[in-house]
Amino acid sequence: MTVPDGYFADFEKRMEAMLPPNEAAEIVRKIEAPKTLWGKIRPFVYMAAMFAGVWCMVKMFAMLGTGGGIDLSIDNNEVLSNALSDETFIYEYLRDDVSGREVLEEMYLDSISVDDMIPADSLDESLDWMTEE
Amino acid sequence: MAKELPREDTDLIERLRQPATCREAFNDVMRRYSEPLYWQIRRMVESHDDANDILQNTFLKAWQSVDGFRGDAKLSTWLYKIALNESITFLAKERKRLSISIDDEESHLVNLIESDEYVDGDDLALKLRKAVASLPEKQRLVFNMKYYDEMKYEQMSEILGTSVGALKASYHIAVKKIEQYFAETD
Numbered sequence: 001m002t003v004p005d006g007y008f009a010d011f012e013k014r015m016e017a018m019l020p021p022n023e024a025a026e027i028v029r030k031i032e033a034p035k036t037l038w039g040k041i042r043p044f045v046y047m048a049a050m051f052a053g054v055w056c057m058v059k060m061f062a063m064l065g066t067g068g069g070i071d072l073s074i075d076n077n078e079v080l081s082n083a084l085s086d087e088t089f090i091y092e093y094l095r096d097d098v099s100g101r102e103v104l105e106e107m108y109l110d111s112i113s114v115d116d117m118i119p120a121d122s123l124d125e126s127l128d129w130m131t132e133e
Numbered sequence: 134m135a136k137e138l139p140r141e142d143t144d145l146i147e148r149l150r151q152p153a154t155c156r157e158a159f160n161d162v163m164r165r166y167s168e169p170l171y172w173q174i175r176r177m178v179e180s181h182d183d184a185n186d187i188l189q190n191t192f193l194k195a196w197q198s199v200d201g202f203r204g205d206a207k208l209s210t211w212l213y214k215i216a217l218n219e220s221i222t223f224l225a226k227e228r229k230r231l232s233i234s235i236d237d238e239e240s241h242l243v244n245l246i247e248s249d250e251y252v253d254g255d256d257l258a259l260k261l262r263k264a265v266a267s268l269p270e271k272q273r274l275v276f277n278m279k280y281y282d283e284m285k286y287e288q289m290s291e292i293l294g295t296s297v298g299a300l301k302a303s304y305h306i307a308v309k310k311i312e313q314y315f316a317e318t319d
Contacts, residue, residue, distance in 0.1 A: 001175060001249070001262070007185075008171070012163045015189065019159070019196050 146204040159199065162208065163192055169209075169282065170216045176277045177220040179245040179266065187223055191216040206291060213292045217274065224270065242266035264314040268307050275300055276307040 083089045107113075148158035170191060175184035194215050195202075202211060228234070233241055246262050265273055274293065278284040286297045293300070 001172075001258075003171070003181060008168050011167050011171075011188075012160060015163055015167075015192050016160060018189065018193065019156075 142208050145208060149199055149202065155199065159196060166209065166212050170212060173213065173277060173282060174216055174220050176265070176281060177273065178223060179242050179249065181249070183223065187216070187219045191219050194219070210288055210291050217292065221270070239267045260315070260318065261311070264311040267314055268310055272303050272307040272310070275303040279304050
């Protein structure tokens with residue numbers, strides 16, 4: 001029995017070309033491969049983005065919990081303070097929004113007499129606005 | 134108890150285990166074992182082209198399972214096992230493909246021997262090939278390993294998974310059959 005000339009000499013080269021890469025060696029090669037700049041800073045960028053996200057969430061929940069950091073009390077509201085300190089505002093507000101008839105009906109149900117509250121001579125003038133309807 | 138491995142095997146196995154040196158070590162394995170494995174396969178299948186295909190498959194399988202090779206046995210034992218499994222699988226496929234029984238395999242192998250273009254013109258060697266081809270598969274394997282490869286029965290036992298006593302008996306019967314073949318054809 002014989003083989004073609006140079007068979008064993010060429011066999012190793014032919015086999016080498018046929019062998020697929022070894023998985024374990026490939027993994028080691030990838031681990032040992034030098035990292036690019038982006039590869040080096042990527043974990044830190046991701047970490048910074050994560051902390052920024054957490055900070056934004058905390059800030060948002062804090063704003064929702066305290067009314068957005070805005071003081072909504074009446075004392076610090078310039079418009080409301082001015083309105084409440086102005087006597088004519090309440091008078092005009094009531095006159096605009098409360099029916100005079102409703103007030104009289106409420107007083108009647110509570111057994112309050114208008115005559116007891118207002119002197120007779122000023123009654124007609126005072127109640128003009130309530131009976132305008 | 135684990136058997137002590139030859140020094141060159143220990144070094145080679147160590148390099149095979151390291152991912153960085155694995156490929157280079159496997160090239161050394163191919164360089165060292167391709168020829169003995171080829172002849173073992175060739176004596177089983179007789180055709181050079183088939184032996185070449187089986188040898189390539191043997192090394193591909195060895196490469197794929199090199200991570201799982203624990204180094205308990207000699208490298209040669211491990212490679213012979215793969216090569217013989219590949220050879221026996223090939224012969225079984227051929228029998229199926231050609232629709233021949235295991236008993237008719239002898240004539241098929243003799244035909245292959247007679248049509249082989251890679252012969253050295255030695256009539257006695259050719260006659261011996263035909264005599265070996267007439268043996269049953271297991272006896273052919275045992276005879277090839279003992280007569281041509283001069284392998285020890287202990288290693289044959291590891292490769293074939295058969296007891297030493299049974300191997301000795303198989304070899305004895307194989308020799309007797311070959312003697313008978315020579316006597317009949319003279």
